[in-house]
Amino acid sequence: MKPNCDQMASTLISVTEAKKNILDNVTTIDGQEKLAIRQTLNRILDTDIKSTINVPPYDNSAMDGYAVSSIDLPEKDETELKIIGTSFAGRPFEGKMKPGETIRIMTGAVIPDGADTIIMQEHVQTTDRSIRISCGHNKGDHVRRIGEDMKIGDIVLKKGKLITPSELGLFASLGIVEVQVKRKCRVAFFSTGDELKSVGEPLEEGQIYDSNRYTLYGMLQRLNIELIDMGVIADDRDAVREAFKTASNIADAVITSGGVSVGEADYVKDTLEEMGKVNFWRVAMKPGKPLAIGKINNAAFFGVPGNPVSAMATFYQFVQPALQKMMGMNERFKLNIKVPCMTPLRKRPGRLEYQRGILSYTDNGEMIVNSTGVQGSHILTSMSLANCFIILPAENENVSSGDLVEVQPFDGLI
Ligand code: AMP
Ligand code: MG
Numbered sequence: 001m002k003p004n005c006d007q008m009a010s011t012l013i014s015v016t017e018a019k020k021n022i023l024d025n026v027t028t029i030d031g032q033e034k035l036a037i038r039q040t041l042n043r044i045l046d047t048d049i050k051s052t053i054n055v056p057p058y059d060n061s062a063m064d065g066y067a068v069s070s071i072d073l074p075e076k077d078e079t080e081l082k083i084i085g086t087s088f089a090g091r092p093f094e095g096k097m098k099p100g101e102t103i104r105i106m107t108g109a110v111i112p113d114g115a116d117t118i119i120m121q122e123h124v125q126t127t128d129r130s131i132r133i134s135c136g137h138n139k140g141d142h143v144r145r146i147g148e149d150m151k152i153g154d155i156v157l158k159k160g161k162l163i164t165p166s167e168l169g170l171f172a173s174l175g176i177v178e179v180q181v182k183r184k185c186r187v188a189f190f191s192t193g194d195e196l197k198s199v200g201e202p203l204e205e206g207q208i209y210d211s212n213r214y215t216l217y218g219m220l221q222r223l224n225i226e227l228i229d230m231g232v233i234a235d236d237r238d239a240v241r242e243a244f245k246t247a248s249n250i251a252d253a254v255i256t257s258g259g260v261s262v263g264e265a266d267y268v269k270d271t272l273e274e275m276g277k278v279n280f281w282r283v284a285m286k287p288g289k290p291l292a293i294g295k296i297n298n299a300a301f302f303g304v305p306g307n308p309v310s311a312m313a314t315f316y317q318f319v320q321p322a323l324q325k326m327m328g329m330n331e332r333f334k335l336n337i338k339v340p341c342m343t344p345l346r347k348r349p350g351r352l353e354y355q356r357g358i359l360s361y362t363d364n365g366e367m368i369v370n371s372t373g374v375q376g377s378h379i380l381t382s383m384s385l386a387n388c389f390i391i392l393p394a395e396n397e398n399v400s401s402g403d404l405v406e407v408q409p410f411d412g413l414i
Pocket of ligand 2: 192193194235258259265306
């Protein structure tokens with residue numbers, strides 16, 4: 001194999017090293033607040049949650065049917081039991097059942113004294129006053145036990161948990177009104193580039209619209225971050241210095257796009273070196289090789305590349321996990337799967353690639369992935385068309401149709 005430029009460039013560090021370096025260099029922010037449970041959606045729990053009640057709080061029926069005592073269950077043939085009342089959800093049967101008796105019971109209703117088993121109504125023959133049940137039922141069938149979900153004293157949620165709809169319901173099940181969460185992480189972000197215009201302004205010769213501030217807005221908003229949009233900053237050393245100063249004074253993290261290459265108007269890395277600390281700036285990945293990571297004052301600094309796809313790919317792979325650590329969020333399971341790739345892919349060894357892919361099912365129900373097409377780092381439509389990244393390890397060469405590739409889906413149910 002002939003070495004190429006990427007392999008010879010000694011300044012490139014691997015994606016794995018970069019991820020580790022970034023995570024090791026950020027710390028969780030201080031500060032918390034107490035919020036009504038609905039307000040905690042997409043926030044990070046800042047305390048363990050201990051159950052102070054049993055859920056369910058009493059043994060109850062999982063079915064509409066009849067509550068019986070297991071001593072009445074026939075070993076063979078049938079048995080007849082007398083109906084002596086009804087237990088509704090929220091309106092329990094007050095009396096006590098004796099052997100030979102049964103009560104009609106609804107889903108969620110309290111199991112009456114003397115009963116320990118539920119027979120589904122579909123499995124009994126009823127007359128006005130009695131039921132006939134056959135053999136084949138077991139003690140404890142269709143009974144939900146007290147505390148089966150959460151027991152008094154259980155730690156049911158750990159500090160650092162991202163609060164999703166399940167946790168809102170869980171708080172409510174425990175009767176919790178307010179919860180302590182981490183304060184929101186504050187992020188200041190701006191684009192750099194003399195060619196950039198904001199939407200609403202006419203474009204002149206040689207200008208383009210600033211799209212990165214919008215993709216960044218979206219990605220940050222989804223993380224439930226407090227945003228400070230500082231607009232477009234010109235390719236001017238003083239302007240960049242000034243913006244760094246302001247941003248690092250007001251935010252926990254600063255994110256910039258553009259100006260991280262080695263072009264003559266790329267001031268981001270130099271200014272970061274001058275005013276703060278640069279951890280590294282070139283990663284063996286595609287898209288997104290130039291990346292300035294570091295610190296200014298107390299703010300974490302993430303300088304993502306200007307190319308729109310590079311900006312998004314580096315954000316998702318590096319900046320998002322770092323922000324999540326800063327927000328105090330515990331690591332979550334990440335779904336990466338191997339599927340056959342039906343489009344041949346071009347790949348030179350040297351850099352790890354995040355190509356854009358579309359996962360789908362064949363008529364036979366098998367999952368496959370296809371390329372979105374042209375993979376340039378300026379093709380933002382590729383991100384919009386894609387529903388996953390196709391991850392091609394650094395050493396890999398071309399992919400042939402049918403080869404297994406690793407994919408990272410964009411969406412997950414939470
Ligand atoms: P840079 O990283 O500044 O060298 O920019 C690399 C490429 O991305 C250039 O073609 C820029 O015009 C483009 N670019 C930089 N910033 C943005 C932005 N905010 N929105 C869209 N394209 C951008
Ligand atoms: Mg630029």
